[in-house]
Amino acid sequence: MNLEAFVLGCGGMMPLPYRHLTSVLLRRDGDLFLFDGGEGTQVSLKRLNLKWKKINAIFVSHTHADHVTGLPGILMLSSQVDRKEPLYIYGPPKIAEYIETSRRVLDMYINYEIIVKEITAPCVVHTGEDYYVRAFPLEHTKTCVGYTLEELPRPGEFFPEKARELNVPCGPLWSRLQKGESVESADGKIITPDMVMGKERSGRKVSYVTDTLYLPSIAKEVQGSDLLFCEGMFTREFEDQAKEKKHMTSTQAATIARDAKVKKMALIHYSPRYNDYDLKPLLEEAQEIFPDTILSKDRMSFEIPNED
Numbered sequence: 387m388n389l390e391a392f393v394l395g396c397g398g399m400m401p402l403p404y405r406h407l408t409s410v411l412l413r414r415d416g417d418l419f420l421f422d423g424g425e426g427t428q429v430s431l432k433r434l435n436l437k438w439k440k441i442n443a444i445f446v447s448h449t450h451a452d453h454v455t456g457l458p459g460i461l462m463l464s465s466q467v468d469r470k471e472p473l474y475i476y477g478p479p480k481i482a483e484y485i486e487t488s489r490r491v492l493d494m495y496i497n498y499e500i501i502v503k504e505i506t507a508p509c510v511v512h513t514g515e516d517y518y519v520r521a522f523p524l525e526h527t528k529t530c531v532g533y534t535l536e537e538l539p540r541p542g543e544f545f546p547e548k549a550r551e552l553n554v555p556c557g558p559l560w561s562r563l564q565k566g567e568s569v570e571s572a573d574g575k576i577i578t579p580d581m582v583m584g585k586e587r588s589g590r591k592v593s594y595v596t597d598t599l600y601l602p603s604i605a606k607e608v609q610g611s612d613l614l615f616c617e618g619m620f621t622r623e624f625e626d627q628a629k630e631k632k633h634m635t636s637t638q639a640a641t642i643a644r645d646a647k648v649k650k651m652a653l654i655h656y657s658p659r660y661n662d663y664d665l666k667p668l669l670e671e672a673q674e675i676f677p678d679t680i681l682s683k684d685r686m687s688f689e690i691p692n693e694d
Contacts, residue, residue, distance in 0.1 A: 389689075390414075391412050391613060396408060396686075398597075406684055408453060420445070424452050443473070445511070449481055472500065478504065520536065534607060537589025549582045595608065596615070598617065605645035609647065609648075614651045621636065
């Protein structure tokens, strides 16, 4: 199953001609999950030729303008297609008021169901057959949450030669073994899955953290992520300003990535004080602590492969 991430925007506070506001899309085969939706989200969706009409759920970190002003356009755009599935929107308190007020004031024509759920405590907010999305608290100037999408462990590798040696005929019995069921072999013996399969394999994990003070607790929530999108808004020169505005430096983001033992971190949500060339110090300072750091850029994409 393919898992990909697309940076639709990487800027904070205000859009720039070359940098839209913060938004990330995850595509897991046919499912699309949008994390925040700042100005320019629709533009990047179009330029990347992503099937925005199939967005299953939107996860909002907080209701500051630079994270939600792109959402009304997406809601209205989704009414231009024959959508039968509901759209789920998750976020902290006031996200329901924002969505409802936008619909009323803009007189939106909506021809599909929108289900808004507000987050008041750390919890699993959205689930699928083999994955879940969990929200956890951050600390910003207003209520803010981070998210992780985590897949459930996958069954171990199936070894056909072992099944044959144990006289289990190819066909439905093999399928049942791969689903974790015990079966009876051709010579009447009970064959359990562990006799023909390898060890359980871990699923993948992608985490999204933005607009927060540095908190050691974040590392526990994003532990072991294959890919962590994390705010690195300032260089360490402006650490006092970051603390005052309840944001993080790239050094603090790297500390979280290191302590959480993530595989890769993509910095995001840069201050508009930095043009693209000025972002290099953010990267260099982060890499001193966590070498597997990269700078996210608008319309950058990532493939998150399964480990064999």
